[in-house]
Amino acid sequence: MKRTFDILQRAMLPLDGTIARWVPEIMDAYARIRPTGAWRELTMVDFTAGSCLMPALFAASGVRQLVVNDYAPRSKLAADFLFGRQPISLRRVEALLRSRRPKPRVHVPTFHFACDYLLEPVCEIFDRLYYADVPASERTGLRYLAVRWALGFARTAEEGFEILYTHDIRQLAQTSDVDWHPYLARLRRYRSVMSALVRDLNASLGVIGPVRASIHCADMVEIAPKLRLKGPVFAAVNPPTRGLDEYTIDDQLVHSLMSNRWLPLSKVSESPMAFWTRRVSAALKHLPLGAEFMVWGGDGSMHWRECFQIWALFGEPLHISRLGSGEDAAGWAILRRTGNGVELQ
């Protein structure tokens, strides 16, 4: 499990707020509820897949049927690659990197809108991969590779990108308040960075194995009533507790790269509590009776107790884990869907 987890962690989408590191513990707890021998029959649903680590690890542990959803296109791209079984050809990547600068096509050169964060050669490599003129079967892998290449220039997934106050490499190297050396070294070593990325991304396909994945990029409120789930189900429900806009801000660069224009921010009109409650309730309300579900809460604008009150409307707890000892410590739980659900707005 540890080796598989390490492989999948290197291939997942890096994401601020991901619960990836707790996934093995969550799966161990679930295996005590439903032994892994019975997972072949299971449908694993992730309403907020984010990094995609959890559905990937379920698939690597014998689950054959996945429903993967996230409102954000960067997670759909990750899912399309991880569950699409099309490895990236390193020869193709090397040829694209070697080729003369492609003529500008319909797209805006990425540097024209991403220059506050990405140096021009970083953007050029992104464009060569993301907009490569290749057969459709190769596009998802190259696009995910391009996104992972660009995300690698963030300080960390949690800290995000530094603003480039200059594009003069010498000035950057001498700047003392920000250490630009890792950034510049990544760019200088782009060929070896790329081959390590290709190796890591392709390795994940080897451990995930044959899985039927239905992949969506929708608000969970919309998708939940449309899923016709049958048989045993395990669902993960982990929307943000501070409202959707935090993801718009954190991911503004990656979403802009994928949209080929700088995206404006938008503010959700619901309060964070209403946002979270409506989404969690919609997902849980539509689960079949008897389904198990994993929920996470208490680390945003809602306390653990407030979260738990909502979960308990839809099921009975089978396992609870808290991350700290205080009454308000965040945590996660696995519940079984029971028939005591209340219709919430």
Ligand SMILES: C[S@@+](CC[C@H](N)C(=O)[O-])C[C@H]1O[C@@H](n2cnc3c(N)ncnc32)[C@H](O)[C@@H]1O
């Ligand atoms: C706290 S993150 C965790 C994701 C995932 N469990 C992980 O560990 O990577 C929440 C995720 O919910 C997604 N999200 C936000 N609003 C959503 C919505 N209305 N419907 C579906 N997904 C949403 C975000 O894009 C983000 O990937």
